[in-house]
Amino acid sequence: MATAASLARLAAAFVLLTAQVACEYGMVHVVSETGGPKGKDYCILYNPQWAHLPHDLSKASLLQVRDWTGSMLCSPADLPAKGFSNQIPLVARGNCTFYEKVRLAQGSGARGLLIVSKEPLVPPGGNKTQYDEIGIPVALLSYRDVLDIFETFDRTVRAALYAPKEPMLDYNMVIIFIMAVGTVALGGYWAGSRDVRKRYMKHKRDDGPEKQEDEAVDVTPVMICVFVVMCCSMLVLLYFFYDQLVYVIIGIFCLASSTGLYSCLSPLIQRLPFCKCRVPDNSLPYFHKRPQVRTLLLALLCVAVSVVWGVFRNEDQWAWILQDALGIAFCLYTLKTIRLPTFKACTLLLLVLFIYDVFFVFITPFLTKSGNSIMVEVATGPSDSATHEKLPMVLKVPRLNASPLALCDRPFSLLGFGDILVPGLLVAYCHRFDIQVQSSRVYFVACTIAYGIGLLVTFMALALMQRGQPALLYLVPCTLVTSCALALWRRELGMFWTGSGFAKDLPQPAWVPAAADGPQPRVDSDSTTTQQPPGQEVLPASLPAEQPPEPPVPKETGASAPSQEPGSPAGLAPEPAGPPDPSA
Template identity: 50%
Template sequence: MAITRRRLGAVVLLLLLLQNQVLAQEGILHVSRDKTQESTKDYCVLYNPSWTSLPESLDNVTLYNLENFTSITLCKPTDVPALGFQGGAVMVTNGTCSVLEKARLAQRNGANMLLLVSKYGIITPTDNKTLFQDVKIPVAAIRFGDVMDMQKTLGDSVMVTLYSPAVKMFDYSMLVIFLIAVFTVALGGYWSGVGELDDMRPAANGAEGEARKKDDNVTFTPLTVVAFVAVCCAMILLLYFFYKWLVYVIIAVFCLASAMSLFNCLAALITKIPYGQCRVTCFKKTAEVRLIFLAAACIALAVVWAVFRNEDRWAWILQDILGIAFCLNFIKTLRMPNFKACVILLVLLLLYDVFFVFITPFITKNGESIMVEVAAGPSASGEKSDGNLVEVPAEPSTSREKLPVVIRVPRLDFSALTLCGMPFSLLGFGDIIVPGLLIAYCRRFEVRLTSSHIYYVSCTIAYAIGMVLTFVVLALTRKGQPALLYLVPFTLLTSSVIAWRRREMKTFWTGGSYEVMQHQENPESEENAGDANEYPKVP
């Protein structure tokens, strides 16, 4: 079935849902006026944990005299003072050359720590470490505004050290995200089954139900799935090179798609209430008043989020509401015709995930994966040429733009790292929608064959187990995980085993029940009609 204009924006947004969310590693710059530490202050820094590790507390740390050389970029030997850096912490301006070139030059001239300062915002140091294996000193980035505050509060002669407080392996925000994810795929799959049953009933009564079904639903064939994954690859490459422009396009598309999805979700509930059904006519179009007010409210909610999207204290609530509605509507609307299409989609997207996370670091100049670069945004990632850092405004007056394709829940473990802003646990929409499409197919398959709920329930439980394993690995490794690496095997194997045990694998694989629907819609021959009768029908 061709994709209608109404669904085009949502389909475009799905291309971006598989980005692995990568949090920059936060640390603390502890500043003291002298070794007695009677007058101290802490500031947020970002560092690369793959280069060096920082102590978890201030116990037994070494304080270094801070040498302010922000007037230079430290890219050539002539930038080094005549007496070297004498074992202190060096603070230089970011830019011109790569981070590790600065660090190597600082280390060779006696520095024990390198701080990068940028007037355009705090950034995560990235570079190709394989070319600088000899660099051992810690490297961190700090806001220019914090440097000014440091000088104003503590003066020019200070001592500094770096540490990174330990983050608890488990936080209750993970439990909240787990519940949101399982609830969304379960409800989305069930709603898809209800829609399937509704579509079957009016199909025999007239063309009105058929027209509604064709307008509301999009079916992915195996060929469409392959083309879709190819477009995903093209889209992530475009984002890699043109992020600072395309991110605003994605934000606009998300607002439109999520507002429409929220309307569809709430309209399904409101239409069950036998009140407020009065209608108004405008431009030869008739609509219920309650639905008009609902549409206005959904649009207003999306607009409020767009305006205040960088307000961490409460904007995440709006983003999660819109995101849940988007995922629910997508799972219900985008239909997989058979298990074969589901396998192709999930396996190809799993390979897509693994390639752009684990393989592309061997291709890019700065040694970072393309997925990491896109997920973190240009202000937290390396320049795509010459290894220089990209700088975008990130001072308190402006915030770094991020792709709005995640469920965000603030961590309840408030530590010193809150200096860097409110920490969040994240889950990409793709980790909900992609397995959710398989769960939805299982439910619709059961509806078509008047079967029990065994496929739907088992696949939902498998999704929950895969999500638990994802969080366990995340907690143990302290690194962002491609959730599909765990969700895809669990859901595919579980649904396959159920179909095999029930001796329905052939029908489950080919989607025989959907052939019934297609033959009823487009009877081409008596032979086709005869084949369709082989499958049971819902009364």
């Protein structure tokens, strides 16, 4: 008995799965009979097993629409006296099966049937015998779209049902690619350059407000574990309590993005040669430091931009531009502030988040009742959400191709911030290591190119599988393998793995001389032939002109340059306080 019941449930699930696979999105093109406004497309959900729809609008018949929504068309008594000759009737959903409705409509001369639904659209299913009997298309149209049709075109309209083919990839992927790769490259470059400038500024005694910068946060393995646990917990909580927590995430995004926007624009404002006046003397918190008025105006501007997005976040026509701008600023600020001190920490973070991403995209569909991925469900917003809010922690660009999927279900293409930040932290580490070993940014460029290739592979997988993809599944191997292979080829894997003491970059006493038997940092063939002493920094040309010159470097006494102290960062050994030791 139990076996029979199990088989029955399995058969029912198979039938339901078949109906879902057969279900497709289509379009109904509506125009006014009186020659009013321009025609408009609306989303429909149809089952091609009833009747196929043409792929081209020019091949679809433009027929008169009959408003019969006051009836559910479940019995012959619901038919009009003259029938639906060469018309497409609009009928209400409920009280009988789709087959009973379409059979009555076809018998009265209808050329198609649109069932108006106030509930979420479901595929109009049936069995094989019913499919063979019916020869007109039947589709579901939302009640909200029907109200828009009557408001836009009045009630005398014509409509054509068609289903254009979905493109393999939308052109908006080019925009997302440029934004993502550009953010990773700019953030990684900024993080490395800022770190070098910070160490150079240790020679300065000026610690005024303009010279102070936000301290970088070194990530430890414990912090990585805590972060991943928090991510998992928040994702699960959002899946079960989406409508309550989505506003918390929106508030956090507004605060974090305004801070990031200020951090990105502040260096540009500081370079302006005018408006340097300061706040008068006062005893207020923060203002007692007498900040410049232009920085206060910039802070107000950043908060205003964030508030404008928060108020108009659901305006699909233009709000996505503000969201992307704020999101890019937030990513740049995070890449500048969060620092992975070693390649070991990079590997741990990327591998753990790699497993996290794959699990919540590919494994969770087998654990949820709906069979949907938790990651995709949360990122796109649950279909049964009462608030219809979307999480802002993504870059989003509207689809540029006209397609049923774009009209009905996914008007935007998305890329999560995690798919930018996680590989971006590795790119930033590569740039800092480049500066440390003077390798002409070869690690930075290679890792950035690897990120771009991984993103292209993600887009290809998305086009082939036609479902949401965990981008880290492709980005993590591309960036990690490329960085590791390059370090191995350059014979710097040990230094690259440990960061060569970069995480413990503490100021050293000026009177400690450098040892003579330490390992020499590698110098590329395209760099200068003269080895810089360990106390010297190779600084970018963009440093301010007012920086004081470096202390004079003593002449070498032998053929070899003085080497660094063991255990100190390469190229960052303490400066000698007196003449060189003759024994060296």
